[in-house]
Amino acid sequence: MADEVILQDFWSSMFGMRCRIALAEKGVKYEYKEEDLRKKSDLLLQMNPIHKKIPVLVHNGKPVCESLIILQYIDETWPDKCSLLPSDPYQRAQARFWADYFYKKFSDLGRKICTTKGEEQEVAKKELIDSLKLLEGELGDKPFFGGEKLGLVDLAIVPFYTYFLAYETCGNFSIEVECPNFIAWTKRCLEIESVSKSLADPQKVYGFVLHLKKANGIE
Amino acid sequence: MGEELKLFGSWGSPFSRRIEIALKIKGVEYEYLEEDIIHNKSALLLKYNPVHKKVPVLVHNSKPIAESQVILEYIDETWNDNPILPRDPYKRAMARFWAKFIDEKCVPTIWKSFMSGGPEREKAHEEACELLSTLEGELKGKKFFGGETVGFVDIVASFISHWVGPVQEAAGVDVLTEDKFPMLYKWAEEFKNCPVIKENLPPRDKILAFFKARLEMLTSSYKNRV
Numbered sequence: 001m002a003d004e005v006i007l008q009d010f011w012s013s014m015f016g017m018r019c020r021i022a023l024a025e026k027g028v029k030y031e032y033k034e035e036d037l038r039k040k041s042d043l044l045l046q047m048n049p050i051h052k053k054i055p056v057l058v059h060n061g062k063p064v065c066e067s068l069i070i071l072q073y074i075d076e077t078w079p080d081k082c083s084l085l086p087s088d089p090y091q092r093a094q095a096r097f098w099a100d101y102f103y104k105k106f107s108d109l110g111r112k113i114c115t116t117k118g119e120e121q122e123v124a125k126k127e128l129i130d131s132l133k134l135l136e137g138e139l140g141d142k143p144f145f146g147g148e149k150l151g152l153v154d155l156a157i158v159p160f161y162t163y164f165l166a167y168e169t170c171g172n173f174s175i176e177v178e179c180p181n182f183i184a185w186t187k188r189c190l191e192i193e194s195v196s197k198s199l200a201d202p203q204k205v206y207g208f209v210l211h212l213k214k215a216n217g218i219e
Numbered sequence: 220m221g222e223e224l225k226l227f228g229s230w231g232s233p234f235s236r237r238i239e240i241a242l243k244i245k246g247v248e249y250e251y252l253e254e255d256i257i258h259n260k261s262a263l264l265l266k267y268n269p270v271h272k273k274v275p276v277l278v279h280n281s282k283p284i285a286e287s288q289v290i291l292e293y294i295d296e297t298w299n300d301n302p303i304l305p306r307d308p309y310k311r312a313m314a315r316f317w318a319k320f321i322d323e324k325c326v327p328t329i330w331k332s333f334m335s336g337g338p339e340r341e342k343a344h345e346e347a348c349e350l351l352s353t354l355e356g357e358l359k360g361k362k363f364f365g366g367e368t369v370g371f372v373d374i375v376a377s378f379i380s381h382w383v384g385p386v387q388e389a390a391g392v393d394v395l396t397e398d399k400f401p402m403l404y405k406w407a408e409e410f411k412n413c414p415v416i417k418e419n420l421p422p423r424d425k426i427l428a429f430f431k432a433r434l435e436m437l438t439s440s441y442k443n444r445v
Contacts (some may be wrong), residue, residue: 050320050353064312066319076308089296090282096289101270134270 005030006058008044010037012200012208015067016055017159022074024194025082025150068099071152084152098138098145099156105131110163114170114209115218125171132179139181143188150192158195161186165202166209224249225278227264229256231429233326233378234287235275236421240374241291243415245298288318291371304371317357317364318375325350326378333390333430334437340392347394351379355403362409373410380407385423389430 007023007030009016023030035044035054047056047063057064057073064073075084085092105127112124135157139145145153164175176183189195213219226242226249228235242249254264254274267276267283276283277290279297284290295303304311328350331343354376358364364372383395384407397404410416 059309062309064309064316066316069312069315069319072315073308073312076311089293090279090284092296093284093289093293096292097284097286100286100289 003028004058004060006033007031008033008035008041008047008056008058009054010035012162012205013054014159014162017162017198017200018067018155019055019057019070019074020198021150021155021158021194022071022084024198025084025155026074026078027081028074028078068103068152068156071155075152082149084146084150084155086147086151095146095152098135098153102135102153102157102160106160110160110167113167115213115216117219121171125173128167129175129178132175132182136179136181139185144185150189150195154189158186158189159199161189162200162202162205163209166206169206170209223278223280225252226250227252227254227261227267227274227276227278229254229274230422231426232256232274233382233421234273236381236419237287237374237377238275238277238290238294239419240369240377240416241294241303243419244301244303244369245294246300247294247298288315288322288375291374295371301368303365303369303374305365314365314371317354317372320350321354321372321375321378325354329379329383329394332394333386333392333434336437344392344394348399351395351400351403354379355400358402358406360402363406369410369413369416373406376406377410377416379403380410381421382426385427386430389427390434 005023005028007016007019009019009032011034020032033041033043035041037054040052044054044056045052047058048054048065051065053065055065055067055070057070059073059077064070071084085095109124109128109131113121113128116124142148144150145157168174190199224242224247226235226238228238228251230253239251252261252263254261256274260272264274264276265272267278268285271285273285275287275290276285277293278284279293284293291303304314325347328343328347332340332347335343357372361367363369364376379395387394393399395403395407411420
């Protein structure tokens with residue numbers, strides 16, 4: 001019986017991009033459903049009644065929510081190709097730790113950089129750079145966080161790159177100057193087709209951020 | 220080869236208690252090191268968890284693992300008896316979803332409903348009740364979130380069974396009561412009575428005393444602000 005896989009998503013969502021990369025890496029055929037976040041569909045509200053958010057992966061009618069949970073579900077359901085997690089439990093724990101770190105640290109920083117000014121913005125910028133430097137340390141000499149190939153942590157973090165143009169322009173700073181190794185890593189990721197095909201265009205994302213700011217009355 | 224297993228924890232931390240529960244379920248021997256997380260974190264803790272500087276940290280043959288849910292999954296993958304997470308990928312995804320719901324939504328909101336003052340407290344209280352109602356819905360008449368045996372979600376939810384009672388007594392605020400949440404209340408009683416859990420309950424009197432003191436400080440500082 002053929003699998004029915006649907007991804008309910010929004011084009012500029014970093015969380016959705018993670019899932020797109022994973023599905024592409026695994027070679028899973030799926031239907032992409034773009035959601036209008038101002039007017040959420042009945043299907044989305046039915047599939048994610050608790051949080052009412054995208055992304056949602058619907059596999060043979062059964063919904064999986066929360067992007068990191070979706071990534072692990074994809075990895076466990078289609079295990080034969082491109083493992084996202086290593087087989088060793090300690091290394092798996094390290095990958096989960098860093099994916100969790102990224103989520104805890106970066107959730108709010110981007111928004112603050114784009115929508116605040118003065119002291120608050122400076123603090124957010126500094127936190128962003130400090131956290132990226134910590135990630136650079138964790139990456140070390142490896143080509144990817146997953147080692148020789150993409151892993152869970154790479155997928156968790158790389159979509160964030162699509163917002164860098166927006167952060168740099170709003171915050172008037174250069175992430176590449178401060179964190180060259182991090183940017184080198186993003187460029188390596190972008191050379192991989194499943195990544196480049198899944199990420200939104202940073203120019204479009206920046207335009208969207210400006211549009212949201214204007215709509216919310218933020219200078 | 221002898222295994223060296225250490226757990227850095229704190230008597231008052233629901234997060235470190237989760238790890239003790241899991242290790243006991245697995246029947247694994249470990250050395251417990253009590254940390255003074257408020258006044259004086261040890262050099263070893265800071266070495267093993269330089270990023271967050273928090274408990275719990277599990278150190279297995281000198282390799283540290285931090286973040287309670289990450290540690291729980293590590294324990295489950297390292298010691299295979301008495302599984303904590305289901306084998307089926309979809310059921311695992313559901314367990315992870317509810318564990319995340321508890322940690323990201325329930326824990327901070329319940330905390331706020333005890334620890335804040337005035338209108339902020341009322342709002343948090345209302346939200347906490349909604350969240351607990353949603354969580355209760357997930358029980359769906361099962362004995363435990365994990366089904367017939369204690370699982371990942373039950374362990375993560377131990378904050379609710381062990382801490383909510385003494386803290387609500389200290390705060391004089393009822394969040395989890397038998398008539399408001401009969402199934403969750405029943406789950407808490409079943410959970411606390413499991414042999415493995417019963418032997419390892421946190422010290423109720425100490426928790427009560429600690430929170431009474433904290434709340435007195437908070438209430439007096441709130442009164443001074445108003």
